Amino acid sequence: MSKAVLVGVDIGTTAVKAVMFDESGQRLASYGAPYATARPAPGLVEQDPADWLHHVMRALDEFAAHPQAGRVAAVGVTSQVNTHVFVDADLQPLLPAINWADGRAAVAASRLDGALTVDQKIAALGTPMQIDASHALSRMAWLAEAHPDLWARTAYVLAPKDYIIARLTGQLAADPIASVGLVGTDMAYARAVLDLLPDAARRLAPLRDPLDVIGQMQGVFQGVPVVAGTMDAWASMFGVGVAAEGEGMNLSGTSEVLALISATRNPVAGVITFPAWRGITLHAGPTQAGGASLDWLARLLNVTPAAAAQMAEGEVIYPRSPLFLPHLEGERAPLWDAVARGVFAGLDSSTEAPRMVAAVMEGVAFSARLALEALEKAGGMRPAVVRVGGGGTASDAWCQIRADVMQRPVVRMQARDAGAMGAGVMAAAGIGLTDDLAAAAQALVPVDRVFTPAPAAAALAEQRFAIWQQLYAGVRGVNAALAAL
Secondary structure, X not given: OOOOEEEEEEEOOOEEEEEEEEOOOOEEEEXXXXXXXXXXXXXXXXXXXXXXXXXHHHHHHHHHOOOOHHHEEEEEEXXXXXXXXXXXXXXXXXXXXXXXXXXXXXXXXXXXHHOOOHHHHHHHHOOOOOOOOOOHHHHHHHHHHHOHHHHHHOOEEEOHHHHHXXXXXXXXXXXXXXXXXXXXXXXXXXXXXXXXXXXXXXHXXXXXXXXXXXXXXXXXXXXXXXXXXXXXXXXXXXHOOOOOOOOEEEEEOOOEEEEEEOOOOOOOOOOEEOOOEOOEOEEEEEOOOOHHHHHHHHHHHOOOHHHHHHHOOOOOOOOOOOEEEOOEOEEOOOOOEOOOOOEEEOOOOOOOHHHHHHHHHHHHHHHHHHHXXXXXXXXXXXXXXXXXXXXXXXXXHHHHHHHHHHOOOEEEEXXXXXXXXXXXXXXXXXXXOOOOHHHHHHHHOOEEEEEOOOHHHHHHHHHHHHHHHHHHHHHHHHHHHHHHO
8 A cells, every 4th residue: 555645834034944755764765954044133134025936846856756656645734933024914924034143123023021020920921031132022012113114014923834835825823932922821812911911912813733734735736735834843853853852852943942840830930831732731931043153153164054164074173172152143942031142152373163163063052052951840851862853963072072062872763854854743643644742753753862971071061061150150240241231
């Protein structure tokens, strides 16, 4: 009997990735293409939704030419979270999409965040998460104040995946997981939050379960069901085989996303604890700059990120090797410090490029560990291993540094496009091909390699991690003073 084929699409921070595979996990085709991110002024980070749609359609057109295209049973979509598209009643964007790293709404965010006490946040959202500049409500408040004419024309504020699904099917929907900060533990919109901004609620799409079929494809793959999906952190979790209690993940892309599944819910500042969904309670924390830090250094060195990563192969981190704070555009979890900035410490006249690359990799790993430790407090447990996925895991040196820093084995999966794979896994569940997400996730994504901590390097990393935290504490006042100039 022929096997059903799934398509998963991931609208990431830097590229669209898509994968076509059958229900046994055999990959049939893949697609990946970057698009531009504009930074027209300090603090502004934008993308053109037309670029997302162009590459999604190119991927689907290529897949439609595959000999197995006729067996495609479902399409799943995931995307970056806290990137927002303001559209009119005809689904036309009114301005460039505001990227998750954009800080233009910082003033509005501070006002909104101060309007709710910690206890009120826990009551409304189930978690004391901060309303920051990436929060949907902050962006809505900014637009209402800065461009009231555009706000008046705004019919919906959509996540990238929901915009793409609407363009593919003609149907509008959002899911409660990706609507983080807007939804309570009952998986409904939190009125106490939405009431902070008049008319915000009516500009949000109706909520649907992440495994719901939202509609059918129009045009290419005509009639094929499209499953709602959810944010990239959750999809990637399934894409690296994490779906059971006590399992942890580090997704390494433009930023680092840490996740831990645990039914225990301890309120911890800086941690996003999602409402329980299908028996899964996820504690998560995104940093601000993972792979973006290496990309930045590569530009300075006038090499590609892959070439920069290669410089670190065989490079040894010594006790007095430089330290790096990867806060190039502030920091998110668990610090949520918008004015934090990047720092190299310990440079001397002998420091060369490979050592700086290793310092960047270590600094990103330290930021991931800091976030993971906060998740462990929230979840009341420590995962024995951390499964990793995403483009930042292609480097063996970086994976080994992560294992040393995290003081436990790091398990790298074969699929680098974890988000797209996870979206496909969710599509399979959405049409009933599987009723066990955990089993499906683990069966469809095999392990590539396990990196275990090297005792001496891990012991040194423990000492350097403590000093790294002192470095951040020491420069906070400097960062605040610079931001005030």
